[in-house]
Amino acid sequence: MSKPAKSRGSYDPERTRQLLVDSAIKLFSERGFSGTSMQDIVAGAGVTKGAFYHHFESKEDVLKLIHDQFLEAQAQEMERILAEFSSPVDQLRETIKMSVRGVVEYREHVAIFFQERRNLTGERAQQVRARRDEVDRQIADIIRRGQDSGDFDSRISVPVAVYGWVGMSAWVYTWFRPGLGMTAEDVANQLAMLVLDGLLAK
Amino acid sequence: MSKPAKSRGSYDPERTRQLLVDSAIKLFSERGFSGTSMQDIVAGAGVTKGAFYHHFESKEDVLKLIHDQFLEAQAQEMERILAEFSSPVDQLRETIKMSVRGVVEYREHVAIFFQERRNLTGERAQQVRARRDEVDRQIADIIRRGQDSGDFDSRISVPVAVYGWVGMSAWVYTWFRPGLGMTAEDVANQLAMLVLDGLLAK
Amino acid sequence: MSKPAKSRGSYDPERTRQLLVDSAIKLFSERGFSGTSMQDIVAGAGVTKGAFYHHFESKEDVLKLIHDQFLEAQAQEMERILAEFSSPVDQLRETIKMSVRGVVEYREHVAIFFQERRNLTGERAQQVRARRDEVDRQIADIIRRGQDSGDFDSRISVPVAVYGWVGMSAWVYTWFRPGLGMTAEDVANQLAMLVLDGLLAK
Amino acid sequence: MSKPAKSRGSYDPERTRQLLVDSAIKLFSERGFSGTSMQDIVAGAGVTKGAFYHHFESKEDVLKLIHDQFLEAQAQEMERILAEFSSPVDQLRETIKMSVRGVVEYREHVAIFFQERRNLTGERAQQVRARRDEVDRQIADIIRRGQDSGDFDSRISVPVAVYGWVGMSAWVYTWFRPGLGMTAEDVANQLAMLVLDGLLAK
DNA sequence: AATGAATGAGTATTCATTCAT
């Protein structure tokens, strides 16, 4: 609506930009950041190097953009969960669903996020780290409130619970693929059960 | 007797070899495999490129060797646990301790194992994958036996339990450092509690 | 019109390309393919390695190109001779002239062709071999027709005559330089006499 | 006879030396001098680099030795021919036989001689060039005497005749293999006929 | 006589990026 179907020649900068980002996402997730050359990226988008550098500052610049896309989506989800649910138990259960759903919808972003973060340097690295820490902090808050309310077992220290939960969630991208007999819903429910009720039979 | 404890200087191949492996371990864990150049490795060891290629086939060759060292240590631990403990509950608890202890003793190996595996290609990749799958299979066996004996909750499917546990364990290397107020023992116990008893207060 | 005779300076890709090929021809003929480094080639052309790899796939790629230039010229000459002359005697005489003239005009190409062919591998080698065999086949045809017509002595088998002639012609590049008292014309005539009339006095 | 079967341990220096030369001959003729690494040579001989440098000064040193072996054999043959035959016609015919036979018996030496000469430098190159020129000079003498005696056609200049003959002879190594339907004797006779009687029917 | 470790200079090729057009 805001972008009317403007008349144009063969140029469509927005499309070129998107083609480049898509190509980078695909390749970074498959071969890693270092394993992907600029040549690969522009060939995948069907344009030339000059076009890339017209739209982006550097290779790292696109990597940062991909991180931002993922972090933005994650932050919005988190926002929504905290607004929509009030009990710590429900909130934690929802974040697990969010993670598994994230893996399904953003598989490539997630893989890049967990494996290529190290290739961000300087200010870009700091920004990403800050946003990621923010998520950890939000999880920690949920757990803390749960312990305060008596819902969660206080013998488990907050950091261990957070990192245990995060590790479990992050790991999903390494093994879960939709369409192999388990739905994302199933996986999320079982993981929630595991971390909330424990593996021991009652 | 035949091998006198000769120490010094420029003619001690075993030492050269070790210096090179140590340098590679340090650098791979800090900057990643792709981010480390051969020049970096040999400079770190204080020898020349020629010396490196006298002892190893390629950069990837050392990466494989590092993986093997870690996998070997892990396999032995696993062996020991299965021999020493008989109940699934104890066995699972021990594997968690093993993981945390592994992170303490082999931090760099672990980081390399979880982040640089993708740089192994061909037969080397296959071998490592096979040994890693073997560990997953052993965990799965423990859980299955625990469910059969009624110790473990059967509502959680074996793969989800395995991957949940593995993710939690693997993730430890991203955050745990000894000497920051928690001992490895503490961390292991709390993680065991989390996954066995669950986070919910009883 | 669309391609103005722009001449100068640093933005003339066709010129860069030619400078590189010329440099390679000079160096390959002087020091051989293996004895010439990429550094030598680009230094001789006054450009950088990057520029080379922008225009060519590999060192071997240029070697192939040089072979093709020579083979193309040779094929055209052969075509012309077969069209212009009809008697086998005249045709053979003309091919000798062609060879000597070829040595004068393409001395470096010829030297490269006869000494560096082995450095072509795979498909490139096959293509060159095929084109060279084609020339041998054309010579063989001339001789066969000469024997059939009774012009040539049938006691000499076709392959021996062909290889004898080819060897004699190829060898010229190892010793003949214009401007040392003999013209290319002289040399060609005497070689023709040698192979047609024989060395024995009549 | 002069070398009695001396008692020895596992060392047999003369044998080691020969294994190295044989390995070099095989490899130089197959892959060229530059294309053969020291590693290839010593592996082919089943010894180590140290052993090589115990027996030879350098890679080029062995190349020179191979040239000397071939040139020595050629010089002896030439000596024999000049002593045994007196007429220029017979002598020239014999040298053709010698060349073809040389290709059969010394194929690898011949290939190395014609293709790897350029890799000899300095004094070594000079020595080889001198001995090769000597052979050319002997051929030139034969032809000159033949022209003086009226046996050979004087319209063909001596250098052209020499180089024509040499080219024809040298080329044999590129195509002739025994056991493909023609004997060395056949080939020599036909080449002699070609260069002496000429290709034209009488 | 021979080994095997080590050197240091050299190899072809690829890289992310810049810039004239």
Added chain:
DNA sequence: AATGAATGAATACTCATTCAT
């Protein structure tokens, strides 16, 4: 907005040779 030519530094790896043993 986009092309394609060019840079210059870096890449993993190989070389012939030397030398302590």
